[in-house]
Amino acid sequence: MSKETEEFVESMALHLQGQGVPRATGRVFGCLLLHSEPVSLDQLTEELGISKASASIGARYLERLSLVERVPRPGARRDFYRLVDDPARTLALHVDPLRDMGELLQQGLRAVPGSRSEVRTRLNRMAQVHREATTFLERLLRRKYP
Numbered sequence: 001m002s003k004e005t006e007e008f009v010e011s012m013a014l015h016l017q018g019q020g021v022p023r024a025t026g027r028v029f030g031c032l033l034l035h036s037e038p039v040s041l042d043q044l045t046e047e048l049g050i051s052k053a054s055a056s057i058g059a060r061y062l063e064r065l066s067l068v069e070r071v072p073r074p075g076a077r078r079d080f081y082r083l084v085d086d087p088a089r090t091l092a093l094h095v096d097p098l099r100d101m102g103e104l105l106q107q108g109l110r111a112v113p114g115s116r117s118e119v120r121t122r123l124n125r126m127a128q129v130h131r132e133a134t135t136f137l138e139r140l141l142r143r144k145y146p
Helices: 003-017 023-033 041-048 052-064 089-111 117-142
Strands: 068-071 080-083
Touching: 003 023, 023 041, 023 052, 023 080, 041 052, 052 068, 052 080, 089 117
Parallel strands: none
Antiparallel strands: 068 080
16 A cells, blocks of 8 residues: 555544544545455455454444445455445435534523523524535435436
């Protein structure tokens, strides 16, 4: 793996780790992003220097998120993985948490008495931003990307 590739894979891992994804899983995702053909768990362990168990757990985690898919290979007994062909899929993972936060902010707004206008203004502005971001992402995700 070239230095640039290693840096990209590690940067992706750190980015996803900040969102609660295990670091090894982020490395698997970064590696799969750079492959055009399906990759076996053995290839992932070799390229990333991780255990086969870590590669397997990471690939299955990404599969549950619908970011990767398992691909059968005629005559092969190993599992192969590739990215799902949906360039907007990673954005879709952000819509529900944004919507949930907006709803929580609305709940907070209902809990604050009208006499606390500064707090109500802050919560209202934050809820509005979350509503608008959710609407924007939902509209963006309805588009078809070639």
